[in-house]
Amino acid sequence: GTLWIDLDPDWDPRDGTCIRYVLAGLDATNPVVAVYFHGDAIWQYLDGRSGWFRGYETVTPETLQGFAERETASIGLPYIRVSRPGTYGSSGFHKQRRRGREGEILDRALDALKARHGIARLAVIGQSGGGHVVASLLPRRDDIACAVITSGVVSVAQRARHHGWDRDITGYRDFYDPIEHVSEIAPDPSRRIFVVGDPRDSNVPFFTQEAYAEALRAAGHGVSLIRAEGAGKSHHGLALTGFKVLGWCVEGVPAEEIQARLPIPPEA
Numbered sequence: 457g458t459l460w461i462d463l464d465p466d467w468d469p470r471d472g473t474c475i476r477y478v479l480a481g482l483d484a485t486n487p488v489v490a491v492y493f494h495g496d497a498i499w500q501y502l503d504g505r506s507g508w509f510r511g512y513e514t515v516t517p518e519t520l521q522g523f524a525e526r527e528t529a530s531i532g533l534p535y536i537r538v539s540r541p542g543t544y545g546s547s548g549f550h551k552q553r554r555r556g557r558e559g560e561i562l563d564r565a566l567d568a569l570k571a572r573h574g575i576a577r578l579a580v581i582g583q584s585g586g587g588h589v590v591a592s593l594l595p596r597r598d599d600i601a602c603a604v605i606t607s608g609v610v611s612v613a614q615r616a617r618h619h620g621w622d623r624d625i626t627g628y629r630d631f632y633d634p635i636e637h638v639s640e641i642a643p644d645p646s647r648r649i650f651v652v653g654d655p656r657d658s659n660v661p662f663f664t665q666e667a668y669a670e671a672l673r674a675a676g677h678g679v680s681l682i683r684a685e686g687a688g689k690s691h692h693g694l695a696l697t698g699f700k701v702l703g704w705c706v707e708g709v710p711a712e713e714i715q716a717r718l719p720i721p722p723e724a
Contacts, residue, residue, distance in 0.1 A: 457572075461564045463557070475565045476545035478520045479536045481528035485574040488601055490533040490702055491566065493586030495607075495695070497543040498550050502621060515544060531703035533579060536569060538562065540589065553585055554612060554624055554631045559592035566597070577601040581702045583695040584660060585609055591634030591668070594641045594649070602705035606652045606694035607660050607686060610668040611635040618661050638671045648705050649679040650714070652694055654686035655723050680711035685721045 457479065462472035482489065498508045520537060528535035541548030541558055552558065569575060579602040582590035587608020594603060609615060612624055612633045623629045651669040655662040665681075672679040682701065687693030697718065704714050 459565050459568045461561050461568070463560055463564065473541050473561050474547040475541070475561065476539040477536055477565075477569070478517070478524045479534070479573070480521070480524040481534035482536075482573050483534070486534050486576065488533060488577045488579055488706055489573070489575045490527070490531060490535045490579045490581065490699075490706075491569075492527070492535070492537045492695075492699075493540060493562070493580070493582040493589040494537070494543070495582075495584030495586050496550070496553065497540075499625060500551055500627065502623070502625065502627060517545070520544065527699055531699050531706075533703065533706060536573075538565060538569075540586070551626050552628075554588055554609065554626060555628055556630075556632045559589060559596070559632060562589055563593055563596045566593070570599070579702055579706050580604070581606070581695075581698050583607060583698060584692065588612070588632075588634060592632055592637075594634075595637050598642055598644065600644075600647055602648050602650075602702060604650045604652060604698045604702045604705060605665075605668075606684075606698035606701075607654070607657055607692050608651065608665055608668070609660055610651070611664040614664040614667060615660055618664070635668045635671050638668075638675050638677075641672075641675065641677060643676060645678065647678060648711075649677060650682055650701050650705060650711070651679060652682040652684050652698055652701055654684060654691040654694065654721050656691040656721055657686055658690045659692040680714070682711070682715055682718065683720050684718045691721070 459475040539546040542550030581604040587605035591610045624631045653665040669681040
């Protein structure tokens, strides 16, 4: 499906973003729907080099549809996979990720999806840069039942300092830093937040994810920090684990039980 998101239609009607999505398992009305925001697909290094997710150029709409159908069968929830601006068929410029506009666009996209598909509550999951999206949505929304952030870029400035960068890897300094906006998240005793990471993650350091979880806890939000084994040489890939956590979250499985179901990686 497609959505046209225009943040300022009175300024220039052409200044909008086409957001592509795929769905599986939805009915006419849907009490809770899982929504997935993928990680960064294309990136630019500060020294001018560029790169992309392995296999990105061969992904087709059929590939994404198959993924959606597998995940809804796996977690037992209706499921929507949203393509972030500038990736997987959505218009925009992916280098602009983590600035304020990305979160605003995807926030509006969720409103449109809810209206179009009769959705009441959301169970959102984001991997890496998609975790940044989820964290940027928490201050904006009051309809999130469960939020799962895996290997999330949720403390952007801390991550940059750790890597010796004077800005985000996108090259921008005016990024939206979720850890600085925790105070804007409205209280919701029924909402569950899971921050899932691998202490060995060399891409997004675990201490930055831990700091975000601690900030949420200090602000009185229901949050659990989960340690899990990340895939790949950087121990960064946790999306598939995140889907399991999301399903258990919606089922009401206690956080202690969720942690017990996952192999705990050795400390870095």
